[in-house]
Amino acid sequence: MNEPAFDELLRRLAEADVEFVVVGGLAMSAWGVVRGTKDVDVVVAPNVENLKKVAEVAVAAGGHVQQGEALLDTPVSIAAALATGEQVPIETDLGRLDVVQGLDGVPSYEELRSRAREAEILGVTVAVCSIDDLKAMKRAAGRTRDLADLEDLESASD
Amino acid sequence: MKEGEKGASSAAARAEAVRVQRLREDAKRPMSVNLAEGIALSHKLIRISEAARKT
Numbered sequence: 001m002n003e004p005a006f007d008e009l010l011r012r013l014a015e016a017d018v019e020f021v022v023v024g025g026l027a028m029s030a031w032g033v034v035r036g037t038k039d040v041d042v043v044v045a046p047n048v049e050n051l052k053k054v055a056e057v058a059v060a061a062g063g064h065v066q067q068g069e070a071l072l073d074t075p076v077s078i079a080a081a082l083a084t085g086e087q088v089p090i091e092t093d094l095g096r097l098d099v100v101q102g103l104d105g106v107p108s109y110e111e112l113r114s115r116a117r118e119a120e121i122l123g124v125t126v127a128v129c130s131i132d133d134l135k136a137m138k139r140a141a142g143r144t145r146d147l148a149d150l151e152d153l154e155s156a157s158d
Numbered sequence: 159m160k161e162g163e164k165g166a167s168s169a170a171a172r173a174e175a176v177r178v179q180r181l182r183e184d185a186k187r188p189m190s191v192n193l194a195e196g197i198a199l200s201h202k203l204i205r206i207s208e209a210a211r212k213t
Contacts, residue, residue, distance in 0.1 A: 004204040006197045022193075029196020032185030036203030037196070095204065119189040121197070128189060155178045156185035 014124035019045035039096035062093035105140020
């Protein structure tokens, strides 16, 4: 990674018309529990065309995926990894893009998008998951950190 | 409970009340403002982690 630039990463995804919803730490911040996070967590529409766009944006930002011994660093190979339906962390020069999929408790892209709110960043609009979806995902993840996040979200929305 | 423990407990409760109040205030701000702030904090966190990793 050069210098982290999550806002630029989100801008590039939006400008490439990638269908995605922000979840995880950045969604926590958007809902008022402002804190640092080490990656940009997104849920993306799982159609082939969209996965290809995600992979193209990532590779243009120096993105690669380490899968065991294999280094995936082309749009085709990264799109293929995304098409498996498993979670794919993509290391880019702008920061880590974590494509969240295949996890218990994570709603589908369509469900998340239908309830999402929109926020502006660097002149583009990005979808952020609803606070209820975020709470549900935190509850389902159930780790100590997630439960602490859940408590903070409950406090913030009281 | 001893006096010192009572004092510490009360200070912790006050600090928690302040933290929760701040959360509520932040939650009322525009989502774009909070998102931008979260991104800025994330960048700082990563730079600190990277610097620590290199030393």
